[in-house]
Amino acid sequence: MKLTLRAALGVPLMTAAALTLTTVPATAATGDLAINGTTHTDPSGCYALDENASVVDNLTDQGAEIHSGADCTGEVLDVIPAGDDSRVTEAQSLFIP
Secondary structure, eight states: OHHHHHHHHHHHHHHHHHHHHHOOOOOOOOEEEEETTEEEESOOEEEEOOSSEEEEEEEESSOEEEESSGGGOSOEEEEEOTTEEEEEESOOEEEEO
């Protein structure tokens, strides 16, 4: 009985370990992200926005999330697709991987 229990527990653990080792990490955005005229090359992370209005030009290969709160907290209000631009109002931050 112990042998069967060990085998039953071993398979899921080995499968989880294999999946962890084969997981490919996400890549950072490449290209330029312009916020109110300031350009960030190969941006990554959280950027502050002007709460009243910001002009965002996303010339990267990743979508940029627009957050209602500071420091990329709060609700995701919109996503600016790669290669697109937008005038953002009533948002406090932008996240790009």
